[in-house]
Amino acid sequence: VTRWFVNEQSQQGIDCNDRGLQYGDGLFETISCVGGEPRWLDFHFERLQNGLTRLRIPFTEFDALREHVVAHARSDAQPCLVKLIVTRGAATRRGYRPVGDEIPTCIVSRHPWPQSNSPENEFRVGLSRVCIAASPSLAGLKHLNRLEQVMAAMECGERKLAEVLMSTATRHVISGSMSNVFLVAGETLVTPDLRDSGVAGVMRRVVLETAARSGLAVQVRPVGIEEIAGFNEAFVTNVRLGVQSVNQLEGRTLLVDDFAELLRSQINANTH
Amino acid sequence: VTRWFVNEQSQQGIDCNDRGLQYGDGLFETISCVGGEPRWLDFHFERLQNGLTRLRIPFTEFDALREHVVAHARSDAQPCLVKLIVTRGAATRRGYRPVGDEIPTCIVSRHPWPQSNSPENEFRVGLSRVCIAASPSLAGLKHLNRLEQVMAAMECGERKLAEVLMSTATRHVISGSMSNVFLVAGETLVTPDLRDSGVAGVMRRVVLETAARSGLAVQVRPVGIEEIAGFNEAFVTNVRLGVQSVNQLEGRTLLVDDFAELLRSQINANTH
Numbered sequence: 001v002t003r004w005f006v007n008e009q010s011q012q013g014i015d016c017n018d019r020g021l022q023y024g025d026g027l028f029e030t031i032s033c034v035g036g037e038p039r040w041l042d043f044h045f046e047r048l049q050n051g052l053t054r055l056r057i058p059f060t061e062f063d064a065l066r067e068h069v070v071a072h073a074r075s076d077a078q079p080c081l082v083k084l085i086v087t088r089g090a091a092t093r094r095g096y097r098p099v100g101d102e103i104p105t106c107i108v109s110r111h112p113w114p115q116s117n118s119p120e121n122e123f124r125v126g127l128s129r130v131c132i133a134a135s136p137s138l139a140g141l142k143h144l145n146r147l148e149q150v151m152a153a154m155e156c157g158e159r160k161l162a163e164v165l166m167s168t169a170t171r172h173v174i175s176g177s178m179s180n181v182f183l184v185a186g187e188t189l190v191t192p193d194l195r196d197s198g199v200a201g202v203m204r205r206v207v208l209e210t211a212a213r214s215g216l217a218v219q220v221r222p223v224g225i226e227e228i229a230g231f232n233e234a235f236v237t238n239v240r241l242g243v244q245s246v247n248q249l250e251g252r253t254l255l256v257d258d259f260a261e262l263l264r265s266q267i268n269a270n271t272h
Numbered sequence: 273v274t275r276w277f278v279n280e281q282s283q284q285g286i287d288c289n290d291r292g293l294q295y296g297d298g299l300f301e302t303i304s305c306v307g308g309e310p311r312w313l314d315f316h317f318e319r320l321q322n323g324l325t326r327l328r329i330p331f332t333e334f335d336a337l338r339e340h341v342v343a344h345a346r347s348d349a350q351p352c353l354v355k356l357i358v359t360r361g362a363a364t365r366r367g368y369r370p371v372g373d374e375i376p377t378c379i380v381s382r383h384p385w386p387q388s389n390s391p392e393n394e395f396r397v398g399l400s401r402v403c404i405a406a407s408p409s410l411a412g413l414k415h416l417n418r419l420e421q422v423m424a425a426m427e428c429g430e431r432k433l434a435e436v437l438m439s440t441a442t443r444h445v446i447s448g449s450m451s452n453v454f455l456v457a458g459e460t461l462v463t464p465d466l467r468d469s470g471v472a473g474v475m476r477r478v479v480l481e482t483a484a485r486s487g488l489a490v491q492v493r494p495v496g497i498e499e500i501a502g503f504n505e506a507f508v509t510n511v512r513l514g515v516q517s518v519n520q521l522e523g524r525t526l527l528v529d530d531f532a533e534l535l536r537s538q539i540n541a542n543t544h
Contacts, residue, residue, distance in 0.1 A: 013284060015285060023417075025419060055419070085293070085294070096450060133405030137423055146296060149295070151327070154328065
């Protein structure tokens with residue numbers, strides 16, 4: 001059983017007691033839809049399903065959810081984003097501990113493809129002053145606890161950057177506020193290990209699989225802040241930006257774009 | 273301007289786009305009301321106001337909010353809990369970054385005083401396997417990102433404990449899942465430093481101020497997990513439990529209760 005809120009219905013309003021609102025007790029997915037079709041839907045569903053298992057939210061109606069997403073994507077050929085939220089549902093008693101009889105809430109909404117804010121070749125990225133938490137029990141999940149990202153995004157706006165990189169208290173770079181990050185050292189592509197923190201992005205997975213298929217050398221490992229000055233190429237990824245080259249990193253102009261270009265062309269070749 | 277949801281109205285439903293639901297972008301307070309009066313209301317409002325400033329949520333209607341709380345408390349002489357949630361309001365565009373034109377949402381609800389789950393003298397506490405994040409930008413705040421506490425509370429239920437203590441990845445004890453923790457070493461009361469993590473509880477503050485007034489030796493400092501075995505008295509605090517003695521800590525029975533008893537009697541003397 002699920003309480004559904006699909007598009008217009010979503011004006012209807014969520015119960016104030018929903019644990020998604022009370023505690024951020026839920027997950028979300030943002031799916032890019034191009035030419036009337038959702039992209040990488042299986043990856044999104046796999047991550048969602050994994051998250052529900054880890055949080056022990058007993059949502060099961062994946063077929064119905066998939067149909068909603070596909071219908072939203074097909075309703076218009078214009079590119080769009082479809083966002084899903086699945087929460088544990090309205091609390092059936094007070095307190096953090098769920099009873100187990102909650103009815104999950106599922107919200108599906110369609111959003112026009114956003115305009116890019118950054119002029120071409122001016123995707124500037126800096127290091128955020130907002131720490132990202134090391135929290136192994138939540139690492140990898142796209143859950144609804146996003147206050148750190150909200151604070152980093154505010155900082156990003158103030159500093160007129162396109163994105164900020166967030167690091168842990170132990171000074172390890174994890175990701176952007178709304179993206180994953182890849183860095184190039186010599187001939188090797190490096191992306192932070194997400195064992196302790198961060199979201200295992202769908203586009204990150206697409207990049208990692210594409211790189212592996214292309215025989216590129218890839219390292220998934222902890223990346224110290226102090227290493228940042230040593231990389232000569234960087235790009236960030238999410239399903240909206242795709243593979244987005246970083247043109248300036250902490251004030252330093254990056255002139256190399258090779259890995260990003262290669263990956264972009266291979267990903268496009270695979271998806272069409 | 274504020275969008276209010278007060279008690280019955282709260283059935284009405286929150287906008288699916290509320291940033292409280294989307295990102296946990298908001299704060300809450302749980303206020304204990306006894307004899308028709310809210311207790312420590314100034315402390316709750318001070319923490320709320322501080323949190324709103326730190327998150328830059330432009331809620332200003334504190335007088336109206338105070339009146340709602342007082343009215344809820346007075347509506348019945350039975351003890352109750354009044355819960356407030358203030359969020360940044362419905363998103364006016366997609367993405368983590370707030371635009372600044374959001375209208376805050378304020379939810380006020382009254383809950384009957386919950387029954388205690390633990391029989392007297394059986395308040396058993398263990399160490400949680402769920403890490404609590406070190407996140408200095410959010411430390412101290414009673415914000416809506418509570419998934420770690422939800423997971424710890426699930427564990428607590430499974431292990432049939434009354435509360436679990438949560439520690440950071442660096443093995444520092446921070447608090448319980450729903451309480452702050454105090455420990456006694458010799459003649460000194462110790463409670464974890466909350467610079468990097470945890471909620472600055474109202475009852476914690478009441479205890480610290482009461483201890484100071486009584487001339488007790490108090491240390492607010494980092495507490496390593498390995499120290500836990502060395503304390504011979506422990507209690508947890510929140511506005512519902514008050515000063516709750518821990519009878520068993522990680523399987524070890526604690527027989528001493530002196531600090532807790534002294535503090536309880538002094539706090540009661542001050543509030544009545």
